[in-house]
Amino acid sequence: MFRPTDRYFQGRTAILATKHGKQQAIAPALARLGVTVVVASEFDSDCFGTFSREIPRCGTQEEAALAKAKAVLAQTGADLVLASEGSFGSHPQFPLLPSDRELVLLVDRRHDLVLRGEVLSLETNFNHATVSNLEEALAFAARVGFPEHGLIAMAQADPLPNTPIFKGIQSEEALQRAIATLQTNSPTIHLETDMRAHMNPTRMRVIAQAAAHLAEAMAQGCPQCGWPGFVACESVPGLPCELCGAPTAATKANRYRCQRCLYEQTVAVSETVAAASQCFFCNP
Ligand SMILES: [Zn+2]
Ligand SMILES: [Zn+2]
Structure with a gap:
């Protein structure tokens, strides 16, 4: 099409x-x-x-x-x-x-x-934690895919101006250094996953x-009109249940719309029935 x-x-x-x-x-x-x-x-x-x-x-x-x-x-x-x-x-x-x-x-x-x-x-590994020592920091790090995934460390989640933020931490030594520095001013440390793409x-x-x-x-x-960007903009629910044929919340078709000329086309999905587990009557 x-x-x-x-x-x-x-x-x-x-x-x-x-x-x-x-x-x-x-x-x-x-x-x-x-x-x-x-x-x-x-x-x-x-x-x-x-x-x-x-x-x-x-x-x-x-x-x-x-x-x-x-x-x-x-x-x-x-x-x-x-x-x-x-x-x-x-x-x-x-x-x-x-x-x-x-x-x-x-x-x-x-x-x-x-x-x-x-x-x-x-x-996603998006996550954060408050820790008070290296052991707790390493336990958090292990949960979020460290060291392949970088970490950020700071004294608190809303750091005061001119307080250090350690970004791109990707080794145990760097984590240890960051914690040692931050602990001179703060008993606890806020750690979070570094979400920058290269980290x-x-x-x-x-x-x-x-x-x-x-x-x-x-x-x-x-x-x-031939213009690019003819993509599905909404899904139409109502795929019939495989057992009783009642419409379910599962998608039965997708509606495509052109941003330029507003031409629309509704295209049925390849499945013809929905699993009974999605049916309001068979699996209430
Ligand atoms: Zn068009
Ligand atoms: Zn049913």
Whole structure:
């Protein structure tokens, strides 16, 4: 049903603003569409807010990504720019579980087009703890994939200005040094997972999933106008129960919509029945 979109992106170069190695997660998916990803070397994305506290991020995740992309457009004169933003917190459906929402945005000035790839994943080590000695720190570290995943240490979760923040801790020696320094002023220490992409291979994998989702949007041209970004915008519930045939909450179709011409198409999922375990009557 999708029209090909090669003429939009094939052979182009997209500039990605990152100091944290995100190109390794994003470039492969775009390479399959003939797009080369180049890192904006002079660009300091940290001025748009950091996870490690020095600069608060303004606006929503989407606004932050768009602001970053626009700054790169202005600074480099490029016509194709990528920006990536992560957001961590409770999962909207499972509030007790931490989640990672990753957004990868593509801004195409030549075609006046913004496309997005997004993933909400329960796969994250996002976590924090208050510890009072190295033993407790190492126990926390062991739970969050240390030392492959980095840690951040500070005296308290809301550190006072001009107090030290130790970022990118990836060895027991570095952790020990950070704790020894912080303990001279504070009996307890706040530890948290370093969520910067180059310090967090789990996050890097979720960014790659968001990039794959973006590449899908780029490749799916609208059946009516041919414009890229013909993606599912909502799911239609009501897949019938395998036993009694009553409609369930399971998705029976996905509705696709074109951002440009607003053409819509509803496409049935490949399954024809839902498991009885999802049925309100058979499995109340
Ligand atoms: Zn269209
Ligand atoms: Zn049923």
